[in-house]
Amino acid sequence: MSEISEISGGRVHRLRHSVEVAAPAGAVFALLADTARRPLYSPHILHIERLDFDGVRERLRVWESAGGRIRSSLQARVRHPHERRIEFVQLGHGTPVESMSGEWTVEDGVGGGSVVTVRHEFTVVGDRDDDAAGECLVAGDNARAELESLRRVAESRVGVDDLVLSFEESVRVNGPGELLYDFLYRAADWPGLLPHMRRLKLTESSPGTQILDYDVLLPDGAVRTAGAVRLCFPHAGRIVFTQTAPSAPVAAHTGEWSVLPDEHGVRVIAQHSVLLDETAARAPAASGQLATGPAARAPSAMEVVRHRVRQAIGRTSLATLELAREHAESGVLTLSRRTVTPAASLP
Structure with missing residues (x-):
């Protein structure tokens, strides 16, 4: 107390x-x-x-x-x-x-x-x-x-390193970083483009500070309301976020969208850090989950939870990255078509 x-x-x-x-x-x-x-x-x-x-x-x-x-x-x-x-x-x-x-x-x-x-x-x-x-x-x-x-x-019964899950997804893009960042920044346009995003209200309390209130479709068909705060750094090609109302088994979820040009083009990355709810580790592990063969040991409850959370977040994250890639690459294609000048007719 x-x-x-x-x-x-x-x-x-x-x-x-x-x-x-x-x-x-x-x-x-x-x-x-x-x-x-x-x-x-x-x-x-x-x-x-x-x-x-x-x-x-x-x-x-x-x-x-x-x-x-x-x-x-x-x-x-x-x-x-x-x-x-x-x-x-x-x-x-x-x-x-x-x-x-x-x-x-x-x-x-x-x-x-x-x-x-x-x-x-x-x-x-x-x-x-x-x-x-x-x-x-x-x-x-x-x-x-x-x-x-x-x-x-x-006071968690499992180690802190078991409670924290960090990972990233990335996609290489044949297009300009500006178009990638533009898609990630305009999250209000995501409903109707991303299958899991049913509704999203975005307000900017100040330039570059976005408050999101949204509904997402879960794999079991349920719809969950969530929220996030995003801090946008356009010159660095970064958007960091914190979920404001995570649901169990997630206790906290932070991350970053970043656009990184390199010698091979542009890579767009989604980084995630998740703090799991310790009570999730007390749930019985699902039989057969994560097993790789007849002799494989049964996974612990926390291993099952980590796997499920990693899959769920990774699935929606990768879908967003792929859509950002399509947006950037189609934008380049559209631009190239508009700039083609017909050859002048010979006299």
Whole structure:
């Protein structure tokens, strides 16, 4: 259970949240220090770009959901592994936050467990009470959600590496990267083109920040409503995404669409990172799944779940990539036909 301290009086506001975790302190600290996977463990973190890292200090660009808004900031983190402590400070932020800093600590608990605590110190522009109370609510909600997610992952009966599934699909394209990116960017056009996409509503809260609400057709014929936030980087040919309402057995799903020109042409890639729900591993494994011969051992429940999730996501991902390829290559063909000039008649 999280505990919250009262907001202090004066200009600087302080918050403290903590949770007991039935896992060793060293293992919990390793999760906190894993910047690359943090969007999987932190429900409010949409995406992180590491700008530099020397093994102890790192500078990050972080996109997060904050009180229904999407905001980004520059952040610095300093690790103190021997103390199991991580300091953080925001280097850039938007109103009403004027400054934000704090630290994560992991201490030994009873029975081989640990206690994780996150502290925040912040100020708001103009010292407005309403702004301070609003930021307290946002920081508190995000801290509680992150601590609870961290606890679930750390206490999992299976290893963290078994809970995380990372893979990619790619297609080589005989066409310009601009047309590929254009298709991936215009996701609102996907219904009617992709068989699994039944409905999609796309809004841009700011240029390059897309919020998706959509319905997808599942293999069993059911239709599921889902959502995602996408951050678009057209000059780099990248679109990163985070699902906002994943369904079991998926606990979190992040990824990236990227268009990469090389010496052989253009390759379009879909990368996926999935955090599985630990309770999925408790379901009985389907008989015969993944077996390769009479002597093959029966797969574990988690192996079956990983295989099914990999197949399901890979199938829809590859279908999208193939359609992007067709879009780019047909665009080139159409353009070439339009630019053909008939030969001049001889006199």
